[in-house]
Amino acid sequence: MKYTPSLGDILQARGVSRRGFLKYCAATTSLLALPPTMVPRIANALEQARRPSVIWLSFQECTGCTESLTRSSSPTLEGLIFDSISLDYHHTLQAASGEAAEAARHAAMEENMGNYLVLVDGSIPLGNPGFSTIAGISNYDMLMETVKGAAAVVAIGSCASFGGIPGADPNPTGAVSVKDLITDKPVINVPGCPPIPMVITAVLSQYLTFGQLPELDHLGRPVAFYGQTIHDRCYRRPFYEQGLFAETFDDEGARKGWCLFRLGCKGPITYNACATMKWNGGTSFPIEAGHPCLGCSEPGFWDKGGFYNPVSTTDIGSGVALAGAAAAGVAIGAAAAAMSRRRQKKTIQEG
């Protein structure tokens, strides 16, 4: 029987001390938005975990999602995810090309039938198979062939999750999402343009740790990271509550860091973890940098009436609409926050 090293074996072979492993587990627990008291359990699970085979398929995409995950050229804690998985096929990262690459994909499928994960970035064109092919194989044919023996499929980024920019009006290639095509396998959507890299790592870590897929919302997104809106956790929320808004990008309100609602911020209708996890290792996120949220983790965000038009803009008068939307937003936000806290509590109890 082929020996498959566990993550513990691999880290030990790399000379990673137990302290280093505990540090890795602490970071993973934080990524999973779990209480720090679960670190020992995560450590125990990851030590025993066998590396699942992962096949990464790239279709109509800009490679931004891969860039998001592989930002650093030196080993990092996030990069350790690549020690936790056996990445058997990836266009940008693999050394093989041509027939050797496709042979590697088929070998991984046969050896791990029923157990491998398929990760997809990019949308799939249905208009004409020639719009996007790999080794002469259309994206649709490659997807349908590869997922046959998969345990689950993870759609990385908004293109794979919802169609993304290729799917934006007028959708010239007939782009569709993974979920539009795969109905007989579990599909996890990890949207964002790109997704926060730590979220990608955390979803894979959760699968390794608990051996099961995370709790998902109605759009197939992990509730742990997409259970609250940007608005719910935004540090500028007090200004929204007081009606203090920046009206232009260089006025007094902008300089004082007031709410960006009137500048088109889609925070109230966007579910993501940017406000807490932030970007670039927790440095900042768009709103903190002074730019309204684009709503990039929501379906069809490219076609939602413009990035700089307020969410509530209607024909009946912006003043009334804004006040009504603000009041509704507070109520909806509070309810959503309460629901997501209940969901997170359930995840912890079941975990």
Add this chain to the structure above:
Amino acid sequence: MSSIDEITSPVPYVRGNVEPILHEVVHALDRLLKEQEPTIIDLASLPFAPGELETLESYLGSGELTAELEALGPSQIRETAYPGVWWLDHRNTDGEVVGRYLEITRIPEILMSQDADITAGRARLGENLEGFESGRSNGADA
């Protein structure tokens, strides 16, 4: 210095998250003293406004003990000016923060030598001693 270099606000950011966390630390210290139960607060999970995290760190200050750990990147474990309240900063090899915690405990577990590392170290020392002894027996007649 331009006007955008200094961002002021009618709502002091310090009232956002700093005060509630300090109250949580007080309760955690009570729990540590009465029930011997440690508490860990994951600072990465809290939506700090710009400057709030620095305010919290400055408020808690530094105590007698600071430890530097080099494992998958640098980490600093520092007891604050309030004994039993530890500030942990974990960074990767690029210096990016991957975890930041407050631990209310007698000593954070990561500072303690781990069984697996002790076992590996003991084996290594045993091998090195064999070389040491054989080297001494070779040169003993000189």
